[in-house]
Amino acid sequence: MKCDSARELFTALLDQEIGLHDAMTVEAHLRDCLACQVIYQEQKMQRTALQQQLTYFQAPAELAQRIKAALPSTPATSLSVTRRPRRWLNLSAIAASFMAVVISAGFYFMQPSATERLADEVIASHVRGLITNHLTDVASSDQHTVKPWFNGKLDFSPPVRDLTTEGFPLIGGRMDYLEHRAVATLVYRHRQHLISLFIYPAQTKVIPRVSSGITQNGYHLLNWSQDGMNYWLVSDVNLVQLQNFKVLLTSTTPNK
Amino acid sequence: MTEHTRRQRFETLLLPHLSAAYNLARWLVHKDADAQDIVQEAFLRAFRYFESFRGGNERAWLLGIVRNTCYDWFRQHRQHELHATYDEELHGHLHTDAQTTHSNPETILSQHDATQQLNRALSNLPLEFREVVVLRDLEGLAYKEIAVLMDIPLGTVMSRLARGRKQLAAYLQPHTVELCYEV
Numbered sequence A: 001m002k003c004d005s006a007r008e009l010f011t012a013l014l015d016q017e018i019g020l021h022d023a024m025t026v027e028a029h030l031r032d033c034l035a036c037q038v039i040y041q042e043q044k045m046q047r048t049a050l051q052q053q054l055t056y057f058q059a060p061a062e063l064a065q066r067i068k069a070a071l072p073s074t075p076a077t078s079l080s081v082t083r084r085p086r087r088w089l090n091l092s093a094i095a096a097s098f099m100a101v102v103i104s105a106g107f108y109f110m111q112p113s114a115t116e117r118l119a120d121e122v123i124a125s126h127v128r129g130l131i132t133n134h135l136t137d138v139a140s141s142d143q144h145t146v147k148p149w150f151n152g153k154l155d156f157s158p159p160v161r162d163l164t165t166e167g168f169p170l171i172g173g174r175m176d177y178l179e180h181r182a183v184a185t186l187v188y189r190h191r192q193h194l195i196s197l198f199i200y201p202a203q204t205k206v207i208p209r210v211s212s213g214i215t216q217n218g219y220h221l222l223n224w225s226q227d228g229m230n231y232w233l234v235s236d237v238n239l240v241q242l243q244n245f246k247v248l249l250t251s252t253t254p255n256k
Numbered sequence B: 001m002t003e004h005t006r007r008q009r010f011e012t013l014l015l016p017h018l019s020a021a022y023n024l025a026r027w028l029v030h031k032d033a034d035a036q037d038i039v040q041e042a043f044l045r046a047f048r049y050f051e052s053f054r055g056g057n058e059r060a061w062l063l064g065i066v067r068n069t070c071y072d073w074f075r076q077h078r079q080h081e082l083h084a085t086y087d088e089e090l091h092g093h094l095h096t097d098a099q100t101t102h103s104n105p106e107t108i109l110s111q112h113d114a115t116q117q118l119n120r121a122l123s124n125l126p127l128e129f130r131e132v133v134v135l136r137d138l139e140g141l142a143y144k145e146i147a148v149l150m151d152i153p154l155g156t157v158m159s160r161l162a163r164g165r166k167q168l169a170a171y172l173q174p175h176t177v178e179l180c181y182e183v
């Protein structure tokens, strides 16, 4: 592979959006070509820096209320008569939006497996926390406050770590129910994104691993088992950052 | 589905993505008030077409509607944005300015200024590059989702993203880049 063709694929390789064959070819080239290695590392740093430094604009608090108030409470069929469209809204615009709807509606549709059902449960728990504004039962960034809080509430002791210095501050913890049992949920934040980490003892039955992650409804999920515990990680933070977070969580086992 | 449960389902699925919608609109049209109007309109449209949403990534679905709503707004208010072409020369000059600033120790910027400058650089990127960077680097969508949403080939997503990031990289301070690398 020539340098030029390798460099064209750096962006896709960094974003893990590259086919296996291309990935292997580029990586092989990188092992042998110092000049490309330098450029690749530089692009990697730049990408991380951009994602960390660019501002993510949070919706103003009143916007949700405004939208709720504007949503019609009348049946959808009478919508066009009761609601006058905005001045700048024209028919072609409606058609254009409708196209987007039709295109994405055809996207992945499949029968749910046991793992997918569990994944749905995990996402539902996370989202429920977000929309009911009930993310934590105990709000603290101190692992020595959060960990004892679970004592007596659970029949196991979840490992709790604050990862503020690594960019993932602990927000708190709460109780949840997954697979018909009580589980510990730790909540972390990364930039403006919230991350839920579900922890419970691994049962005898094997849970299918989704090592590369599931993406559903805009949420990314990772699961794994370690030291007799099952872990589920869910967030709308981008998948690469979620994977980095998983590496942080699994690299050192706390409270040993 | 009754009207009540339909609305409940809509709010449960889509309101958690309100900030994503606002962030995209804000980056595309810049002003807070305009972005809020657009997001509200996009939610009303999404509600109207909600029946046709059959699953998949509802955030990507919503962002597609937000983007279309932004484009309608542009057609009405800022025709020129849609026809802006990529000016290699102009951006080349911006590049040089940024690098000169960085290499001069007297003008090393504070972290806050650096973020401001980077934000300004993204604001000034032509629309077609800006939206890809926002959808990928801030909203975390997959290339395929971006391709469907923007109705462009996967390869175009990748090349616009590469060029967009390259333009912005000039505004990163060398020392902040190194810091990020150490983490």
Ligand SMILES: [Zn+2]
Residues within 6 Å of the ligand: A002, A003, A004, A006, A029, A033, A035, A036
């Ligand atoms: Zn090379």
